[in-house]
Amino acid sequence: MYVFQHPGDPPHWNGTLKADRRTILCKQFDPTTSSVVGIEDCLTLNIYTPAIITKPLPVIVFIFGGGLYKGSNTDDRYNAKYLVQKEVLVVTVNYRVGAFGFLCLKTKEAPGNVGIKDQVAALRWVKENIATFGGDPHSVTLHGESVGGSSVSLFILAQKAEGLFNRAIIDSGNAIRPMFFDRDPINTAAEVASRLGYNTTDPDELQKIFQNTTADEIVIASTNNFTNNAYGRFVFSTCIEDVNVSKNVILKEYPKGLLKSVKDIPEISIIMGYDNKDGIMWASDYNSEGLRDLDYDFTTVIPKSITFKTEENKSMFIEDVRELYFNNSKTNIEGLINYFSDALVHYPSFLVMKAFLTNPRISLYNYYFKYDSHRNKYKLASTLSSIPGASHCDELYYLFDPVEYRQTTPTPEDSRMIGTTFSSSE
Template identity: 30%
Template sequence: MLKIVGLVAFTVATVCTSPFSPINDPLIVETTGGTLRGERLSCGLFCNYFSFKGIPYGKAPVDELRFRAPEPHEGWDGIREANQHTVSCPQNDILGRDNDDEDCLSLNVYTPNTSGRRAVMVWIYGGAFSLGSGDSFIYGPDFIVSEDVVMVTMNYRVGPLGFLSTGDEHATGNYGMKDIILSLKWVKANIARFGGDPDNVTIFGESAGGAAVHYLVLSPLAKGLFQKAISQSGSALNPWAYQTHPERTAHQLAKDLNITFTDNADLIRQLRLARPSDMNRASPGMMSFPIPRGLSSIPFVPCRDPENTDPEDAFLPGEPIDLMNAGNFHDVPYITGFNDAESLFLVYEEILDPNVFNVYNENPHIMIPLQWNVSAGSPESDDIVSKISQFYFQGQPLSTALRYPYTQYNTDLMFARGIDMTAKIHAEKQQEPVFYYLFSFTGALNLLKNLLSLNLYPGAVHADELGYLFQITSIPAPLLPNNPAIRIRRLMCRLWTNFAKTGDPTPPNDPIANVLWHRVSGNQEYYEIGSTVQANANPLGDRMRFWNEMKDKVN
């Protein structure tokens, strides 16, 4: 009997000190909120990584926490299984399904190994600040982690729950952005336990996520939470990404919901009782936006903090352009850029709304950027409209024959012009390098272009670069090794991860990223990722030059 007891004791002691015990198990990680158990997944031949999904970082923003900055999650007891994503934050589901579960503030960590100290890349999804999640179904980490980098994604509040503001203390707005900041604080406190370096964090995102990255660069609340930044197809200077009249927008939502209220305090009290799905359905979809769509603000997006906001709470204490011109932002290495045919999807706009060209032809003043504050019907307006019409449309009324030039006009105003200004101003005002890119490659992984059957037109459409960074589940079928898309995917991932590791996307002697990418230094130097990879200056030269010269005349 004693021998049996001794054998059991020896076995228990051996298990407790073995490298396979929970204490040393790389799938078991202690965080500030509690213990997690992840899973080991494959990222290809001889490639594996550790996945930890659905980690809560914030309390459910319900009741009095709705329309407020998030609070840290209270934690959990025991071991939490981290093998599934949580629910996405409430939004207009493309399949029309209701989602009223607001307990959505979670993040996901993917790491090559839980030991060591690697560069960290935190992804912020796009979706017009109205849709999206950090789920690996779309943003699979395989290609990023295979470059020996830790990748993090998160959910943040979108739509009215994420960005409604009354322009005063009752609802200050920017809750979705503050969710992202709270997730970055979680990364700062915990990522070392996953093999990441908390002092080498790169934030990157696309579309609204790219604009969100830029907002974080501008926000004093994000100080010290990241060391590098990448904005893909998004900037705070894009017209759709910044709300100048948040109170008016909040009141319109109340009207659409048949809510009567006495003041903003009463409005927010009632909206805290409303179903998220009702609020999201009342928020206009893209085709419900006033024409010109995308050239004015999406209803619920970041906005400036109300006057008299405590500086310690202010996410955006001034107009983005003013903060930039004053140099009031985080001086970090920064990549920004866009796809050469961002708005190509608008070739279908006339099919979806046959009246769209009539609206332009009857009121051509709407071609002028709203931010220029040019009076309709004035000689100045007539002159600018004439120049725009001649430059893009040969002076002809808009028609089906001009669909493609119409998409070029929209690419320039919705995306390229604001991003070009962003690269220029940051390069002038900061010491750390700014790198500017143009993505023009078309191939098997241009998922949106292929999905929308736009291959008769040249260029890369909005979001087309995502297939060259992430493993998107089941789309497309596996590619042969000699497919040109494989080469561009390797290049994109190497450029981005080189930058995350060192601040230089093309360090010496890299066999994949072997074309030198020059920082912006006065001539809008950029790096074109296309059928040919090359360094050049002034992307979309004549088009950007046209708008810059027009703006100088207006001002």
């Protein structure tokens, strides 16, 4: 585990990059350059600390999102100076993504969920070592966004990181989120293998194929075109592990089944919520042609986690969706935003929160983020920048200071949302 420390000087830390501020990505596809980036030896931590520490400080461990296929803990995106000004230590965690973190063949070499186990290993490292950096190992808040939040939710529900954190913050994520779990991971691996020129569903043969294929070739074979295909970006995901071959099993049942064991969760405080227009991220994948196609076949945007006993049940579901989100008229972009918001984030989050509330030992606090400004980076970068509200991930840029905004002073309104004050000289 590589560790890079970023000492700050609150409250006037200017975020200037220092020599030890490394950007290390795990292997993934970069759509902006249409190339494979990152390395396989990528398990790093970034630790942000005040310049002067006079007592052990509370710790926030942050797990990034990215659909389990991309992302990193890079300082360019997750510079934690705003949080450090509140007298806390912040640790941002890298974990393997794509096939390298979530290839699930249920074999000893590819058991599945190793990217999640990277996160547990990071938490264990923090518990054992954070005191050296001035942190309090007995006061750790685990914070995750999107699938990072899904991981945090999973750790709580499955009790797989017990004793490694005391509180949790879950942003627009949950363990039962549709794209967070793969019911047929062997078929997923076989589909990627078919793009490499092979035709097999045998786990041992698939393992040999992936072992004898270069990392870059695996990344390219795992990459889909997202245009008019909101779920295309999600390939490898978490899975049920074989308890006979897997060490430190993370999942041994469907995530939704974990809701039944909420009563066994020990005392914990949780902040959980989402953005009002989370669905902008996925709706922006659709152009006018894609919207017309949904008029004829809406099944392509029904999450795989939703199953139907009969075709009649499926037809009734689609009719209800059309009535609720599109007023029984043609598919429109605002209705699609609300549909994706509810189907992929809001409703499954609600189910998890409802389950948490059945346990009196869980203190649950909710938030609803809809603030809109020029720092709503994800919405502004989408094709739907004129839609009012906050897209999936937009809240991050009021918690962190990405490189794009470091040369400008936040507006007074943004400063209030960030929770700090700025002078024109900063």
